[in-house]
Amino acid sequence: MKFRGKIVDVACLNHFTRVVTTISKLTKTCVLRLNPDNLFFVLSGKVANGGVSMWCELSQANFFDEYQMEGVSPENNEICLELAPENLSRALKTVQNAKSVKVKLTKKHCPCLTVCAELPTLSSISRVVTHDVPVDVIPKRLWHEFKEPSVPDFDVSIYLPPLKTIKNVVDRMKNLSNFLVIEANMNGEMNLKIETDLVSVTTYFKDLGNPPWGDGASQDGGPTQSRDPDSMAEARVDVRKLQQFLVGQQVNPSKSMCSECICMSSTSVTKVSPKAGGVCPSLHPRYRPSECPPPDSAA
Structure with a gap:
């Protein structure tokens, strides 16, 4: 398994950080699913027992200038990781003014998402800051637990x-x-x-x-x-x-x-739709609405 992504645009970095920070306010741990086109942050709670279920879908093209990944096999080209979003949020917040940020899956003392940022300096000497966010690799036999949640037909x-x-x-x-x-x-x-x-x-x-x-x-x-x-x-x-x-x-x-x-x-x-980036940090309904803007609301 391999994963490597690079963010150069500061606005994309700030937006990605806000998404991760929002998720960190909802849960202490979540699952990050990676495939060639998208990233998914998933919280699979038992709604019937009072739990909260979350599905956040990000198109990698909206955030990353470079994005490379290899899943567990060509037939199952995905990676599933369990992580603490608060740790990732803290790492991203410290590199908001970076010239570029690289995120990659590494193996040190344990599997990690390594956030490596090149910071601006007044001299020609580059300054690099690295954060290692511990993760747990989820085996393929458990992937079915982290699919897009279904909801009942609504009234x-x-x-x-x-x-x-x-x-x-x-x-x-x-x-x-x-x-x-x-x-x-x-x-x-x-x-x-x-x-x-x-x-x-x-x-x-x-x-x-x-x-x-x-x-x-x-x-x-x-x-x-x-x-x-x-x-x-x-x-x-x-x-x-x-x-x-x-x-x-x-x-x-x-x-x-x-x-x-x-x-x-x-x-x-x-369902929450931000102004840009194709982010939905909550449940996707089963049906997709047309992209008509809502009318002005009044309380």
Whole structure:
């Protein structure tokens, strides 16, 4: 197995660092999958038991000027590594002004992702900083655990207001209850609710817009066409885990959306699309939306 990548563009380096830092706020360990075209950061939690599942997909061409890798075999041209994203984030943060950054898979005392940066100097002598991030190589027999997660067919999908606005609301609600209800409909309306024996608090959003889902998802009685547009679907989520997701966001998304299904245990799926780079640091829904920009939202 071999992997080597080089980033020269400072904007690409900063963007990649923000993505890794966002992931480090969500989990202590995750899996990095590498193939010739993409990098994937994967957190495979048991959602049914209250866990969080994450799928972050990066096109290597959007970040790396040079990218070379050889998987375990020509038939299985992938590499799977387990790492602590916080360690990688710290290494990248120290080399933000580098002339170039190389990331490669090495074997020292243990397998490592080695981050090697050439820093600018006032003289002709180059200055090189190296960080070794320990990783564990995941054997092929376990790869099936880190595939793109599937989610149930959802009943409602809606564009979210600015994540900073949601964060401010959740920050105030977290002291009232351990759980928060997110409800939305196909008329662009969404509510954040907390209900306890002592207090009931609801924040209303309207005119958010709904994504136009393709691939036949909304055709002939699909998950959106068969519903009353005013009918609310709701999901009950752990308010502190939602806050953790919102606090960690550093990718400056141009749009984000939430999809909900009504089932035995409610599921809420959030998709975040940044302004550039093709990054999605959360679950990919099963269906792909067309790239229409969301309408202006109002709370």
